[in-house]
Amino acid sequence: MGRTNPTYRDQVRSIEERWGDYRRALRGQDQPHFDRLFEHGRQYADAAGYQNPTDPMLALLVSIVLAQERRITELETQFDERES
Template sequence: MGRTLPTFTERADALFHEWRPFRRALRREDQEVFDTLLSDVRRHAQAGTVLSPLDPWPILILSMLIEERKARLSLLQQVERLEKERISDGRLS
């Protein structure tokens, strides 16, 4: 017996398709960022499928936020590492 409701991935893909005109209207560099955000959502599709919400928006936004947070934490760790290296090399400012 088939599913009666579309999966999270199907809903997300339908939204991505609806957003095509919006993407085309963006500047090239913004299109690349937009594509990255959509990739972030796809990276978390399995989690969205487990929940399979009627409204996919919260999962879309949380997926993007998770990836943005990971990137921010990575940058903070790099800054801390560089600061420690600078201090240990005696390059205080």
């Protein structure tokens, strides 16, 4: 029998489509940043899919925050290395 629930990746795609009007209303300079948030969400799709969340938006937001936390740590490390 086939899968009864949409995959996490499908759910993220659906969320991104629902936020399409919001994206279009953003200033051009902010649209790439908005797109990058969804890239972050897809980056952790395997982990989020394994979690099988009832609310995919929550998993998407956690994935985005995790990617940003990782990036902050990388930048802090680079900064500390330059300071030394």
